[in-house]
Amino acid sequence: MPDQETARERVLEAAGELFYARGVQAVGMDAVRGGSGVSLKRLYQLFPSKEALVLAYLRQRDARWRRALAEHVDTRAAPEEKIVAVFDWLHRWFSEPGFRGCAFVNSFGELGATSAEVAEEARHHKQAFHDYLTGLVTASGRPAALADQLALLAEGAITTAAISGTPEPADRARDAARLLMDATARTV
Amino acid sequence: MPDQETARERVLEAAGELFYARGVQAVGMDAVRGGSGVSLKRLYQLFPSKEALVLAYLRQRDARWRRALAEHVDTRAAPEEKIVAVFDWLHRWFSEPGFRGCAFVNSFGELGATSAEVAEEARHHKQAFHDYLTGLVTASGRPAALADQLALLAEGAITTAAISGTPEPADRARDAARLLMDATARTV
């Protein structure tokens, strides 16, 4: 508790788990206090409002999510394998206990209409993922338009896995991705 | 107001617009009263709780959404054209003012963790859409596995259009769907 930085980390850790598991509005600041062990007073010194905490939560989640994805993709060397690895990583993510879809999609649905900043954070996260895919696609010598299609497959897999409760959509998306890669390779 | 049935319709109409536009938790029963012109007392006679109203809202939206989609698809005769028409209809939907993504995905993100019935309603809606696509795909003489892939494209397009604020994802999904249809036609 004494260290300012570890208190901040504990708060973000607890808030991240609670917000993701139950939804932002269903989690009160008291629950964050209980989960982090950081008093309300310190909590409001670290984050001036719940909205600020929510934005910090989203930014942390964006950074972690993209880093985890990139680390897994980097275990493959060939450009085509890197693309396929994206969908393998999705499968692993979907299989994690407590998986409940994309935190940004959930937050957007919950708060996007009332908080322009939350909506902007969701846009930023999705744009970053799209840009990342574009890099992989162009590295494989294919046109960037393929990245649009792969992004839609990944996005659809995330939502479908969340609602259906199974990781299988990642496999179906990977099948479709392979077909699209083959089709695009031929047409170039 | 005198007729019980029209009061119910007004409530569902107002609740539908408010819940979809702002999210369920952001809309109080007072706002539904104001939007519908139906008194709080009658409102609670028609729906015993807010949760019941939310479920009725989702069920109405599911029926309307699927009917509107089927009506548009039925304007085409050829099986392949029907499949493509799904994505054209998505484009029209995304272009509507106030479009804010899939009501079921939004509600699932908001309430799915706390309300098993809301989660079930979302599953049912997505399953019905998937079954509908499977019917179109098999009618075109293609394997049902193609429907899985098309469903992911559509799902991804809905979410991406909502967050990005443009209807273009429908076009990209349609491009990918055409490629997958061609690829699948060849492999069968």
Add this chain to the structure above:
DNA sequence: GCGGGTCGAGAACGACCGTTCTCGCAGTGC
């Protein structure tokens, strides 16, 4: 040992929400 500052625990505050209750009014059968 002691004043000053810092902190945590929890009360307090104001707002809002879902739900129920009160009350006055209007219409109906007789």
Add this chain to the structure above:
DNA sequence: GCACTGCGAGAACGGTCGTTCTCGACCCGC
């Protein structure tokens, strides 16, 4: 005319939430 029933408007109730305040304990330099 009159008791009765049903209705709408809005107050009321109990609970929760975000945020701030109080208060007592602890820790530091001196």
